[in-house]
Amino acid sequence: MSIELEPPIAGPDGKPRQRKVRPARAKAQPEEKATAGNGAAPGDVAEGDGAAADGDFSESAPEPDAAKPPCPSVGKQETSGSCKMTTKGLVWRDPDDDEKPPIVVAGQFEIIAESRDDFGFNWGILLRWKDPDGKSREWAMPKSLLAGDGIEVRRALLDGGLYVAAGGKARNLLNSYLASIHTKARAKAVTSTGWFGKTFVFPDCAIGRENGDRVILQLPNFVDHAYNVRGTLEEWQTNIARFAEGNSRLALAISTAFAAAIAGPCGTESGGIHFRGRSSVGKTTALNVAGSVWGGGDRGFIRSWRATANGLEATAATHSDALLCLDEISQLSGKEAGEVAYMLGNGLGKSRASRDASLRKPASWRLLFLSTGEISLADKMAEDARNRRQTAGQRVRIIDLPSDTGNHGLFDNLHGFESAARLADHLRSASSRFYGTPIRKFIEAIAPELNNIAVSIKGSVQQFVEDNCPGDDCDGQVTRGCARFGLIGAAGELVT
Numbered sequence: 001m002s003i004e005l006e007p008p009i010a011g012p013d014g015k016p017r018q019r020k021v022r023p024a025r026a027k028a029q030p031e032e033k034a035t036a037g038n039g040a041a042p043g044d045v046a047e048g049d050g051a052a053a054d055g056d057f058s059e060s061a062p063e064p065d066a067a068k069p070p071c072p073s074v075g076k077q078e079t080s081g082s083c084k085m086t087t088k089g090l091v092w093r094d095p096d097d098d099e100k101p102p103i104v105v106a107g108q109f110e111i112i113a114e115s116r117d118d119f120g121f122n123w124g125i126l127l128r129w130k131d132p133d134g135k136s137r138e139w140a141m142p143k144s145l146l147a148g149d150g151i152e153v154r155r156a157l158l159d160g161g162l163y164v165a166a167g168g169k170a171r172n173l174l175n176s177y178l179a180s181i182h183t184k185a186r187a188k189a190v191t192s193t194g195w196f197g198k199t200f201v202f203p204d205c206a207i208g209r210e211n212g213d214r215v216i217l218q219l220p221n222f223v224d225h226a227y228n229v230r231g232t233l234e235e236w237q238t239n240i241a242r243f244a245e246g247n248s249r250l251a252l253a254i255s256t257a258f259a260a261a262i263a264g265p266c267g268t269e270s271g272g273i274h275f276r277g278r279s280s281v282g283k284t285t286a287l288n289v290a291g292s293v294w295g296g297g298d299r300g301f302i303r304s305w306r307a308t309a310n311g312l313e314a315t316a317a318t319h320s321d322a323l324l325c326l327d328e329i330s331q332l333s334g335k336e337a338g339e340v341a342y343m344l345g346n347g348l349g350k351s352r353a354s355r356d357a358s359l360r361k362p363a364s365w366r367l368l369f370l371s372t373g374e375i376s377l378a379d380k381m382a383e384d385a386r387n388r389r390q391t392a393g394q395r396v397r398i399i400d401l402p403s404d405t406g407n408h409g410l411f412d413n414l415h416g417f418e419s420a421a422r423l424a425d426h427l428r429s430a431s432s433r434f435y436g437t438p439i440r441k442f443i444e445a446i447a448p449e450l451n452n453i454a455v456s457i458k459g460s461v462q463q464f465v466e467d468n469c470p471g472d473d474c475d476g477q478v479t480r481g482c483a484r485f486g487l488i489g490a491a492g493e494l495v496t
């Protein structure tokens with residue numbers, strides 16, 4: 001692969017990641033500090049670039065400002081009037097009773113920006129905090145989650161490792177505080193990863209800006225993602241990519257990974273390829289290799305089919321315009337298999353009611369996925385007692401591919417390794433050490449010329465289909481499947 005680009009980039013937690021995308025206003029001016037309640041400024045986490053710190057709440061902490069108007073209160077509801085962000089977290093003092101011990105409502109967090117979509121809706125607040133491991137976390141919280149009792153907000157914050165106090169009083173204080181936050185820093189909110197104009201949005205950052213605004217993924221839940229970066233492009237090429245030469249399945253897996261990033265701009269439909277074959281031929285290894293193009297980390301980039309069925313929409317929304325690697329189809333029940341494959345390929349989630357019974361907009365996505373299993377989707381579906389048959393639509397959404405080449409399991413060329421098992425073990429180990437950089441380099445390279453590249457790739461795909469499905473002999477399903485391989489081939493050529 002010969003992409004030559006900018007040097008590696010650092011993420012908000014300082015790890016080598018993509019280039020740090022700062023908030024629209026990198027350093028808030030004094031008059032631009034995020035405010036909440038009756039003017040208290042939320043705290044600054046040491047090296048943060050958000051709002052200003054307010055100190056400790058110990059003995060030396062400033063007394064409540066007597067000049068400020070008393071907190072309005074409705075019935076028993078608590079307000080944020082006396083909530084202050086301190087180094088110990090968000091602290092509330094009873095304005096009417098100095099003797100009462102203060103309550104730590106939540107751990108310390110920063111307000112980075114207020115966000116909204118292109119139409120001025122879907123307002124949110126971009127929050128940042130450190131989890132108990134010291135890892136920096138960000139979440140763009142939709143403000144609509146504050147309409148009810150805020151349980152989803154607390155769940156997401158807790159999920160991301162922020163301390164949130166239990167109890168009704170703390171709950172109301174946190175809700176009020178978050179609802180009253182105001183800052184002039186702005187970001188653009190989107191609800192899935194992927195391309196928005198010439199900007200590509202990852203769960204934790206974006207490559208490019210929209211009209212100068214930072215673009216952020218804003219979802220009702222805290223997104224624990226694997227779009228991490230480790231190692232250089234050269235290390236990835238030397239330790240992983242070069243073994244794709246002469247190995248058709250590995251080349252296909254890597255090319256699919258890159259194709260996922262251009263499928264959307266090319267207007268290609270979502271869909272997947274399923275590596276089917278006996279145990280220990282290298283299927284999961286191929287998935288690891290493809291996943292290393294996009295990310296990795298503690299639990300790798302690949303997901304299990306089982307987990308995906310449980311949280312399909314959230315998973316798909318965080319893999320839009322990206323690669324989704326799904327291991328071991330046997331973990332899925334026959335009953336769910338067809339529906340999940342269909343939904344993944346269809347790009348649209350189910351409409352469902354939110355907690356307040358209003359209808360939530362279904363999640364939408366476009367993605368390419370790679371799957372593995374000892375059996376095909378059709379076999380899986382046949383396990384269902386209702387004896388459901390795979391439909392042509394399902395067949396084209398997930399194309400079955402024998403993983404065994406007839407030579408060395410999934411491999412043709414062992415590149416000097418003494419056995420296929422050794423090559424597989426090397427690739428698996430390398431994929432856990434070098435990941436994420438290739439796709440960021442690729443996206444940075446194609447973003448400025450995205451439209452021209454999409455036109456050129458569409459031309460290649462059309463040619464591929466004409467060459468392989470000549471005349472009117474081929475039915476629509478075959479042509480669609482062929483177009484997916486055409487796209488993957490074109491992406492592979494683009495990066496070699």
Ligand SMILES: Nc1ncnc2c1ncn2[C@@H]1O[C@H](COP(=O)(O)OP(=O)(O)OP(=O)(O)O)[C@@H](O)[C@H]1O
Pocket residue numbers: 277278279280281282283284285286372373374408409410411420421422424425
């Ligand atoms: N082509 C191969 N030939 C022989 N052994 C292999 C081959 N590929 C992988 N192995 C061995 O099998 C182990 C598991 O590899 P991998 O997870 O890729 O297999 P798999 O095809 O996904 O198997 P399963 O269906 O059981 O999940 C490897 O650690 C390696 O030792």
Ligand SMILES: [Mg+2]
Pocket residue numbers: 283284285327328372
């Ligand atoms: Mg496997």
